[in-house]
Amino acid sequence: MTDQIKTDYLVVGSGAVGMAFVDTLLDEMPDADIVMIDRFAKAGGHWNSAYPFVTLHQPSAFYGVNSRELSQGLRDQTGLNKGLGDLATGPEILAYFDSVMRQKFLTSGRVRFYPLSNYEGDSVFSHSLNGKRTRVEAKKIVDCTHLNTSVPSTHTPNFSIADDVRFMALNDLPLVTDAPSGFTVIGGGKTGIDAILWLLENNIEPKNIRWIKSRDAWLIDRKNTQPFPEFFVDTIGNQANMFEAIAEASSKADMFDRLEACGYFLRLDPTVRPTMFHGATVSQAELVELRTVKDVVRKGRVASIDEDNITFMNGRTEATLGHIMVDCSASAIKDNVIKPVFKDNVITPQTVRAYQPVFSAAMVAWVEAHVEGEASKNGLTGVVPLPDDLDTFVRMTAANMMNQALWGQNKPLGKWMRETRLDGFSKMVSGVSEDETDKVAILKRLRAAAMPAMGKLQSFLS
Numbered sequence: 001m002t003d004q005i006k007t008d009y010l011v012v013g014s015g016a017v018g019m020a021f022v023d024t025l026l027d028e029m030p031d032a033d034i035v036m037i038d039r040f041a042k043a044g045g046h047w048n049s050a051y052p053f054v055t056l057h058q059p060s061a062f063y064g065v066n067s068r069e070l071s072q073g074l075r076d077q078t079g080l081n082k083g084l085g086d087l088a089t090g091p092e093i094l095a096y097f098d099s100v101m102r103q104k105f106l107t108s109g110r111v112r113f114y115p116l117s118n119y120e121g122d123s124v125f126s127h128s129l130n131g132k133r134t135r136v137e138a139k140k141i142v143d144c145t146h147l148n149t150s151v152p153s154t155h156t157p158n159f160s161i162a163d164d165v166r167f168m169a170l171n172d173l174p175l176v177t178d179a180p181s182g183f184t185v186i187g188g189g190k191t192g193i194d195a196i197l198w199l200l201e202n203n204i205e206p207k208n209i210r211w212i213k214s215r216d217a218w219l220i221d222r223k224n225t226q227p228f229p230e231f232f233v234d235t236i237g238n239q240a241n242m243f244e245a246i247a248e249a250s251s252k253a254d255m256f257d258r259l260e261a262c263g264y265f266l267r268l269d270p271t272v273r274p275t276m277f278h279g280a281t282v283s284q285a286e287l288v289e290l291r292t293v294k295d296v297v298r299k300g301r302v303a304s305i306d307e308d309n310i311t312f313m314n315g316r317t318e319a320t321l322g323h324i325m326v327d328c329s330a331s332a333i334k335d336n337v338i339k340p341v342f343k344d345n346v347i348t349p350q351t352v353r354a355y356q357p358v359f360s361a362a363m364v365a366w367v368e369a370h371v372e373g374e375a376s377k378n379g380l381t382g383v384v385p386l387p388d389d390l391d392t393f394v395r396m397t398a399a400n401m402m403n404q405a406l407w408g409q410n411k412p413l414g415k416w417m418r419e420t421r422l423d424g425f426s427k428m429v430s431g432v433s434e435d436e437t438d439k440v441a442i443l444k445r446l447r448a449a450a451m452p453a454m455g456k457l458q459s460f461l462s
Ligand SMILES: Cc1cc2nc3c(=O)[nH]c(=O)nc-3n(C[C@H](O)[C@H](O)[C@H](O)COP(=O)(O)OP(=O)(O)OC[C@H]3O[C@@H](n4cnc5c(N)ncnc54)[C@H](O)[C@@H]3O)c2cc1C
Pocket: 012, 013, 014, 015, 016, 017, 018, 037, 038, 039, 040, 044, 045, 046, 047, 050, 054, 055, 056, 057, 058, 063, 117, 118, 119, 120, 144, 145, 146, 147, 148, 149, 150, 151, 332, 355, 356, 357, 358
């Protein structure tokens, strides 16, 4: 037998995107009734299965939902992020989403949450433990599963591993008790970086760490992502540097050189040219630590691991050295299929600002509440592709700048953006007064370079 319930919005997924969307919808659309469902027992999405030492990569100050602070405005006083905005840990993020769910969503009486529930499609979900099926009659369905974040503890590696290999997701590193000969970290992305930093912080000597990377990545200096007035020169100044570097570039390759020269990009090894960009951030102190690991293997993608050898796709090999193999090969973003955000009765929140899934979800909810008509709604929510390689960086940056220019023409949206905590930077820019001459000069440079940069990106795209 299938139960029947009715609602205005059926929101599938209570990860960060679902939570940020619902939070803004509740505030901007005071009559909306909402049903949320998720396979997990608690809100928070992939943070439920993250590794124990995970933290945000961006300051907590602009992560989460609009209506509730996550950071208390703290700066880290110790560690490799010292001096920068604090990075919430996985447990902090989960506790935060749990309290938003209990204290705001459920208390409002307008949200019903069905955890441990699998969406089957066609407005039906089933309970994972008792199998009970429920059909939802909803005016709109909001698909907050689109990003499909993949994490090491739940993904299946795309290479084979023999039974006698000591292989683990980085989640299990804190359970190791027998002081192995060393650790081989597989994966050059942010998770690989987190694993290496954690090993170093826990007194593993760099010579006992090997790092397998199929690609090197351009990285972002976390100092330039700080939404605090004292970092104006770093964040907004860096943005001006970026626009100028793009505007002056004579080719795509020259653009990446210039972006590195002006401090927008960092790389781990100055002798290796990165071919990937996933938007990962590091602090300068983390970079110094990471560079102490000298055994970096660049032989392409791993094909298989047996007791003695790691074999790569191109047939080359590396001895296993009796190391623990640490799996950091899950790519957080599996595919990059872009859909219209608004289509008939389905809303699919996607990134409308680069690197900012939660700001984007909240903004999509704002548009749903305040803009009439599918074409106008989609006009304001052009999807910014997720970055992967160097070409997608160009597409992402062009789409990002295009949205920013469009939003600037919408006054109510502009007001909301200045007020939302999820937009780290609009406030910083709008708060500059005429007598702050250094800041005014940066803003002038930013505005002067924006159109030429946009034109250059378009020419690279064509
Ligand atoms: C280690 C790590 C660090 C990160 N740091 C940052 C950061 O600092 N800043 C930032 O902006 N982003 C960061 N991200 C990116 C991160 O993916 C997003 O911030 C955000 O958490 C993604 O949320 P989501 O809701 O799209 O996805 P998810 O967290 O994956 O949530 C999707 C939800 O949908 C549910 N679901 C899926 N299918 C179904 C179904 N059929 N039925 C029911 N439920 C379903 C899932 O159970 C899940 O709860 C990080 C990612 C990782 C892996």
